[in-house]
Amino acid sequence: MINKKIMKKGATLALALAIAVPALSPAAAAAKDNSKIESVKFNGMKAPSTIDEMVKTYTTATVDVKYSNGKVKTFPLSYNYLFKSEDEVATVKGEKIPAGTPIDVNGDPIVDPSSTDGEYFVSDAPDANSLLKPIDGKLYMVTHYEYQSIDAAGQSAYGLVPASMSLTEMEQDKKLANLNQPMLKN
Numbered sequence: 001m002i003n004k005k006i007m008k009k010g011a012t013l014a015l016a017l018a019i020a021v022p023a024l025s026p027a028a029a030a031a032k033d034n035s036k037i038e039s040v041k042f043n044g045m046k047a048p049s050t051i052d053e054m055v056k057t058y059t060t061a062t063v064d065v066k067y068s069n070g071k072v073k074t075f076p077l078s079y080n081y082l083f084k085s086e087d088e089v090a091t092v093k094g095e096k097i098p099a100g101t102p103i104d105v106n107g108d109p110i111v112d113p114s115s116t117d118g119e120y121f122v123s124d125a126p127d128a129n130s131l132l133k134p135i136d137g138k139l140y141m142v143t144h145y146e147y148q149s150i151d152a153a154g155q156s157a158y159g160l161v162p163a164s165m166s167l168t169e170m171e172q173d174k175k176l177a178n179l180n181q182p183m184l185k186n
Contacts, residue, residue: 035069043074057081082168085126085145090166098122100145102164110161114153121148121161131170139170 045060061077083089085100092101092109100123101109109120123145130142143166151157 035067035071037065038068039066040064041066082141085123085143089168099143099166099168100124100126100164102145102148102161112152112157114151114155116152119152121151121157123147123161123164124149139172141168141170142166143168 041064043062043064048054048056057079059077059079062074063077064072064074066072083099086098088096088098090097090099090101092103093107095109097109097120101120102123104110112119112121125146125148127144127146130144132140132142145164145166147159147163148157148161151160
């Protein structure tokens with residue numbers, strides 16, 4: 001079952017945790033014309049040049065899809081946000097915790113010793129996602145988190161907490177028959 005709260009909030013992975021996908025499925029477009037996809041060309045985007053662009057998660061990239069009937073259609077790419085590293089979507093020992101929380105050798109969330117409230121460290125450096133091919137019919141995403149750069153007191157925490165990963169089971173719209181619309185599975 002899809003966690004509707006997450007989907008309604010539009011909460012997602014920040015920056016590196018976003019998945020770029022075509023806004024309209026090229027496969028759906030091909031089905032309308034009874035043609036097949038012959039080739040796909042990625043059209044990159046200009047690198048962000050202003051501060052506002054640099055802190056925003058976005059894309060202006062597109063793909064050109066050439067079909068067997070000779071037509072070429074351009075599709076914009078967009079981001080589907082799933083969750084941010086600080087969103088409490090992970091469950092550890094029955095407790096909902098932020099997705100980017102590193103876990104110690106005993107399976108417990110690592111507490112930030114500088115926190116006056118006993119808060120956990122939460123990665124402020126999500127790095128990338130890996131979408132795994134279906135395993136036993138299930139689709140998974142591995143999210144890679146780098147170091148923790150600052151603790152709750154605002155001091156450097158570099159090297160105090162290990163880099164970590166999280167595993168999220170995903171669902172996809174089977175009508176699309178591709179990976180354009182993966183969603184979190186509750």
